[in-house]
């Protein structure tokens with residue numbers, strides 16, 4: 001199957017439609033979307049707009065009424081659904097760990113179905129637990145009920161990665177955690193994806209999460225009609241219409257500041273040790289906070305001096321909008 005590659009492969013949805021029996025209108029109507037290999041695409045949209053249905057058609061937990069799905073060029077609808085699911089990682093909010101199996105058994109499930117040797121499965125379990133920051137010796141023999149919600153979600157992500165699939169589907173995988181754990185999981189996951197470069201479709205209600213994790217975001221209307229599909233920076237800079245602007249909310253400029261780093265802006269002057277210091281990989285939002293807390297319009301990093309004016313220019317916003325109105 002397409003998992004001869006463990007790095008991401010392209011996913012193509014063509015005129016994909018799902019009409020559940022007995023429903024007056026399709027839940028997903030004529031969706032066409034190209035997901036480039038190795039990218040993480042986030043589906044965002046209001047409750048009931050068909051995000052989960054779209055995702056579940058890709059691993060055939062839901063059978064499409066019409067349309068086409070290709071993964072790595074292969075027509076998914078011509079494949080055996082059980083076989084297909086062993087080659088697509090799947091992580092969901094409810095985690096779905098088997099309660100009577102240990103963490104190691106849960107993670108090793110798909111590799112076992114694929115006929116891996118016990119030694120290879122053991123080695124993979126150890127590797128994955130370390131990857132999601134759970135010490136293997138402490139966690140491998142525990143049962144799911146002996147884990148916190150955040151730890152269960154990490155095991156869920158490890159399980160989805162177990163057979164090193166090129167494609168992952170993630171449906172609010174960090175949804176059931178408190179904001180601090182959620183942020184921590186997001187940061188870890190962003191770091192992992194930088195190394196792994198899987199093709200990932202990620203569903204969330206949370207636009208901040210979409211901006212943070214997505215290479216691209218698809219903002220969906222009812223029936224999964226696509227309102228805008230672009231990079232986070234492009235959507236924030238030029239929302240297609242009022243509907244998309246509504247998702248961005250009132251603080252679009254600050255969100256753009258969070259996407260750019262100090263190193264992205266050409267310095268106004270060489271580094272100056274007398275000014276407040278910020279690291280080159282800090283976000284422009286952190287740089288702005290530093291300037292505001294010092295009551296100054298400049299700060300310095302190893303790359304040079306950043307001014308308030310150059311920061312405003314970098315996000316294409318007038319100076320008044322950054323510190324007052326559009327926050």
Ligand SMILES: Nc1ncnc2c1ncn2[C@@H]1O[C@H](COP(=O)(O)OP(=O)(O)OP(=O)(O)O)[C@@H](O)[C@H]1O
Pocket residue numbers: 020021023027045046047048049050051052053054205
């Ligand atoms: N098995 C089903 N049978 C009939 N209708 C369904 C079924 N599953 C989902 N639906 C309907 O299809 C529509 C889309 O549901 P879906 O779960 O895909 O939306 P969603 O965007 O993922 O929602 P949420 O964000 O609330 O999880 C909804 O109107 C829902 O009621």
